[in-house]
Amino acid sequence: MASAPHIEPGKETLPLFFGVDVGGTNIKIGLVDDDGNTVVYRKIPTLETEGPQRYMERTTEVIQEICAEIGRPLSDISAIGLATPGTMDIEAGMLLEPHNLPNSYNFPIRDCLSQLTGRPVIYANDANAAAFGEYWLGSGREFRSMILLTLGTGVGGGIIVEDLLIDGEHSHGGELGHIIIDFSENARKIPTGQKGHLEAYASGTAIIKRTHEALAGDLQKESSLHIRVDNGEPLSPLMVSQEASRGDAISLHIVMETARYLGIGIVSLMHTIDPGAVVLGGAINFGGHETSLGRQFLERIRQEVKARAFPVPAEKTVVDFARLGGDAGYLGAAGKARAVTHRDSLNS
Amino acid sequence: MASAPHIEPGKETLPLFFGVDVGGTNIKIGLVDDDGNTVVYRKIPTLETEGPQRYMERTTEVIQEICAEIGRPLSDISAIGLATPGTMDIEAGMLLEPHNLPNSYNFPIRDCLSQLTGRPVIYANDANAAAFGEYWLGSGREFRSMILLTLGTGVGGGIIVEDLLIDGEHSHGGELGHIIIDFSENARKIPTGQKGHLEAYASGTAIIKRTHEALAGDLQKESSLHIRVDNGEPLSPLMVSQEASRGDAISLHIVMETARYLGIGIVSLMHTIDPGAVVLGGAINFGGHETSLGRQFLERIRQEVKARAFPVPAEKTVVDFARLGGDAGYLGAAGKARAVTHRDSLNS
Incomplete structure (x- = not known):
């Protein structure tokens, strides 16, 4: 600036x-x-x-x-x-x-x-x-095409191919939280009731929901989250990030599962657009490149992508954090x- | 011509x-x-x-x-x-x-x-x-953007936005059979081993596999397919189409399930590209507009799209058969x- x-x-x-x-x-x-x-x-x-x-x-x-x-x-x-x-x-x-x-x-x-x-x-x-x-001046500047996936309360994003922003014919282009990753009857729902959308698994809202479920699980596992929640703190993605950084197993599991879901969504985008880069932005990045947790999160996404995508895009597509905040x-x-x-x- | x-x-x-x-x-x-x-x-x-x-x-x-x-x-x-x-x-x-x-x-x-x-x-x-x-001269000619989904041995396709064909940065754009619709551990596999790709559910190959499974099912249901298979005819999407047209329940179920899977994939594409039209091409179309079965197949796809997509694209996006063969x-x-x-x- x-x-x-x-x-x-x-x-x-x-x-x-x-x-x-x-x-x-x-x-x-x-x-x-x-x-x-x-x-x-x-x-x-x-x-x-x-x-x-x-x-x-x-x-x-x-x-x-x-x-x-x-x-x-x-x-x-x-x-x-x-x-x-x-x-x-x-x-x-x-x-x-x-x-x-x-x-x-x-x-x-x-x-x-x-x-x-x-x-x-x-x-x-x-x-x-x-x-x-990000495409013009950030993490996508070296590529002819780029997808931004934003992780916040919801999951959003945008797609650019050769300077063209894919707005969509009905202004619904790049609603990337709403690709379907699970068609099963018992798939998670978004607040509007539709099933199996990526956002139902990987958004900030979904992180909170999944964490509550994990804490209430049959085994009532040990977790430093319990202490904070019992002290009246509301569960938040930031809290999960902090406790994961401190080694809490449930928190770390939630972060890595989030990475897995995002990786699955990214593969669908790679086989659709085949962009030069997929860039992760939004308020939730678990510290990004600055922290060990952020780097683990990114590596877990890349691992899921490599396991599921075709060899050429799996090898060549850059998956990285956004730069411009x-x-x-x-x-x-x-x-x-x-x-x-x-x-x-x-x-x- | x-x-x-x-x-x-x-x-x-x-x-x-x-x-x-x-x-x-x-x-x-x-x-x-x-x-x-x-x-x-x-x-x-x-x-x-x-x-x-x-x-x-x-x-x-x-x-x-x-x-x-x-x-x-x-x-x-x-x-x-x-x-x-x-x-x-x-x-x-x-x-x-x-x-x-x-x-x-x-x-x-x-x-x-x-x-x-x-x-x-x-x-x-x-x-x-x-x-x-199809975009220039066929079913997509009235739109600024269009997606073709082809149903043959595999599932393929292509994406055009404002005259731009999305080839992809690594020549893998529009590999639409390879969006992931099921992330579960027991998801179906494509021949190369990757799990949960649309092609593992909706391709001609998948239709044959799913039909064999249905015929071998616990109940060994009655089906006119049994007679033809027992007579040495190899199962094919055409045979499934023919028997579905004649009212065979298992065949009809397979066709409608195929429509459902395609509808799920189409919703992901609508929330990504938000095209004016999604057009179904390829060798397998169950008769297209010419037959009752083809029209049922198309209606089942549209129904799945309406149930899962956002209201505006669900209402406005045209889903139809290709025209140019x-x-x-x-x-x-x-x-x-x-x-x-x-x-x-x-x-x-």
Whole structure:
């Protein structure tokens, strides 16, 4: 994240883009140049209860301030990339029923921002935008195609093939938590009742559920989790991660089982898209490359992939953690705006 | 299939493409115009034992003859699309180890044909080419994205999103028989030993295996299949289809279970790609739209999709049979050559 509001010497004439990532708590706004450098970055509270018209107005004010800071008119901005959670209709530019933006249902957010700024706005699902960010500037930058799998409360993700973000014909592309890994009658369910979806096994919610089940198991196994839960702490993926790091067997088992489920889902994606890389993002990564547990988790995923995939993709597909953290969304929104702008200029 | 070797009036200046679809038995060669009309079509025996250099020479002779017939030099052909079975390396233009072309291992087939003809050759996997054919001219023509699922000895397919054929970074894109639908320890295996792949449940081979199991079941149920098998006929998907049409319960059960497995796989694809349409091709379609059994089979797939997918794609995604039959491969090979040619001319 650059803080000095200036454009690198020699790059003054390159196209400029804004990336806007709307979340339930904050809106991240970045001015990004054609090479992916963040020229200016701001974060403002969403204050979602004020409604989408108002938070888009405040976003526009920040965009105008940033333009003033760098001494360029807003008309110099090639395009603005806008990312929001779904459900949404990307083609229509509509928020439909975004669960964590409860005051923003059925709102034409793309055209609202475009009217306020006078600039073209390219709309994307936030997980898909994050995938585009990793593809353009993060763990996927060396590849022609990449899949991001995000592990948080749910399981999400995004798919990019040769600069094309797979939004889907009905704005449901990259709903990677909802590939089916178990067709059996007694498969686990997601909250909406559908059975056997990856998210029912590998999400943060599923980790908590599976851990509760393991603790309540017939053998009532010894676990340091018992002590914390008995002390009134609510079970969380973080708690499981901490106790697994400290050697608790049940916690470690839960982490490794999560890796196994993800590996199974990844194989389906490899045989579908055959991407250069599959990248793991989201809030839950068990420490990532920084910890022994994170590295074990990653190795267990890779092991499952190697056991189940065809030899060539099993050997060549890179499976790794994401790199951009919470910046992936606004960077990818800007990146998608850039890709669409460049494509349109080729086609015109 | 056009037989009269002439180009429609007013279209003499449109780009022309050849599509070449190499199979174990035949090579299909079509001259296709920019609108997808087949101007001339030929089929020659592959005679694979003569080796790939020789069958590419014979293909080139046919191409030259067709050009002579329409009174145009070979240099007027914009590009040639070449489809073969895998394994292959698309980027390198290499056949690697195609099981049904046993004398063609590790052969640079793309450059061979390009050198013989002096034209650019665009290389594709045959199932992916068939998908592109359906997308361009068949059941997918009204959509921006489409998935073809082929049901034959194995399960294959291809994915197209906005004119982009998803070949994959390691030539393994669209290996749709190898998404995992069952992660359990006792999941069915494909011949190479991997567990839980869709192909282990829904392929022609799997249909035969599951039918044998059903006939040998504890109850030794009554089935008209017993009579035919006892008469020495080998069990086949066609036999299952015939007896199901005649009302045999075990046969009908096998067909409907196959539909169920395919529906499960299709849901994973819908939540990944979210295509406009999912199209069922290949030799096994239980009669397609022409028979009551075929229509029941399709309805059972749709029912499974509706039960398991998110509401919006469940409602909007078209699931239907393919239209082009055995022509899809050469048409799609020509179509991919056309798409790449148009893309390159935009980018240059």
